[in-house]
Amino acid sequence: MKLSTPIKLAGVALVALAAFLITFQPITFSGTTPMMRSPRLHLNLGLDLQGGSYIVLQAEPTAQAQVTNDAMDGVLRIIRNRVDQLGVAEPAITRQGTNRVLVELPGIQDPQRAISLIGKTAQLEFVDTGTVSLPQNAGWKDNNTVVLPGGSTEQVPKKVLLTGADLTDSQVQFDQFGRAEVGFTFKSEAAKKFEDYTASNIGKYLTIVLDNQVISSPVIQSAIPGGKGVIQGGFTLESARDLAVLLRGGALPLPVHIVENRTVGPLIGRDTIDLSVHAGFVAVVMIGLFMALYYRLPGLLADVSLIVYTLILFALLTLLGATITIPGIAAFILSLGVAFDAHVIIFEKIKEELRARKTLRAAVDAGSNRSTVTILDASTTTLIGAVVLYWLGTGPVRGFAVTFVLGILTSIFTAIIITRVFIDVVLETSLARFIASLAWAGRRAAEAPAAAGGSSGGGGS
Secondary structure, three states, X not given: OOOOXXXXXXXXXXXHHHHHHHHHOOEEEEOOEEEEOOOOOOOEEOHHHHOEEEEEEEEOOOOOOOOOHHHHHHHHHHHHHHHHHHOOOOOEEEEEOOOEEEEEEEXXXXXXXXXXXXXXXXXXXXXXXXXXXXXXXXXXXXXXXXXXXXXXXXXXXXXXXXXXXXXXXXXXXXXXXXXXXXXXXXXXXXXXXXXXXXXXXXXXXXXXXXXXXXEEOOEOOOOOHHHEEEEEEEEOHHHHHHXXXXXXXXXXXOOEEEEEEEEEOHXXXXXXXXXXXXXXXXXXXXXXXXXXXXXXXXXXXXXHHHHHXXXXXXXXXXXXXXXXXXXXXXXXXXXXXXXXXXXXHHHHHHHHHHHOOOOHHHHHHHHHHHHHHHHHHHHHHHHHHHHHHHHHOOOHHHHHHHHHHHHHHHHHHHHHHHHHHHHHHHHOOOOHHHHHHHHHOOHHHHHHHHHHHHHHHHHHO
């Protein structure tokens, strides 16, 4: 069933309203009671726009592992896993040279916690200490000597039974008294080994060690089947979460230390925001003026539809939790140009049909149909490039690609659907003659060279 023009216009209005509410969130709820507040953008801003932490880590070789490309790729992957679980929006994690990693954390609220999580080796070990129970924070000086918290030493062989590499998962949980602990699950082969060991060593101590520091040294009270266990160590909720994050991310293949740690201040971000917004505003105004002056009423309709386009794009970015960076703003401006270009294609196709002496309605239908194919073809090739950027890029490059892909998809919807609805509304009013004026848009400029050529030819004869 073909929808009437008023219904289509109402649909466009609802889409625009929904996009506005999502983007600016002027209404919040306290329980079930709606409350009004000042509208403002709710977009995540990158390090270059809001500041954050800038950390450079350097990997060091050990007797067991050298600094190689494979080892650095492992460091990069594990740091990225840990940062992802911190909930940082659009972090940038890249290699610098042969042994350094650059980590940019926009808007991080607790940089010291982030640093401790990122830089820890996180080598978890389950050590058989036999009849010896070790206190928390004791650590091995070498494979046979333990340094106790008071500074004294004790001879305890370090017999590693299993490591964090044998885990499949770790999660925060709570014991019967509400105390935080870390539950873990072993892989299938490790689970069988863990069960056999606990069954044959009841009454002895299994010491849990992280980066050579004892977390706890519980006594084995019974066999533990199923490959599941818990780590207890007087954790707070936050420290238990941090340990679970470290274990899920895995151990770093190389130790790292921080060589640079600085905070990007908000004043830098504010300056960048002001300049970027100004550049975007100038670009939008210039393009909008061109459309209005060249295409007149149809150009104004395109300007209105591009306002809807901007609302929809920002709403999508808000829903996805995407982060806006300087490259993201560039992608928005570029996609805005693509959106206007789609409107130029539509108007030029309609113009061709009008000059072919078709009726106004027939020219609009034929021109819109012809332009749809062209817009889809052009947008598909651009989308492929943007997807490749997202696939191969990292950090801000990916942010650029996400914004650009969403912008292209939104521009297709805006040009083909929304602008056509606006034109259909005008066609049913006395303003329809201004749509027909497309046939003369740019005609004088196009005919001037031809007229000059004709005069020259006439003089020659």
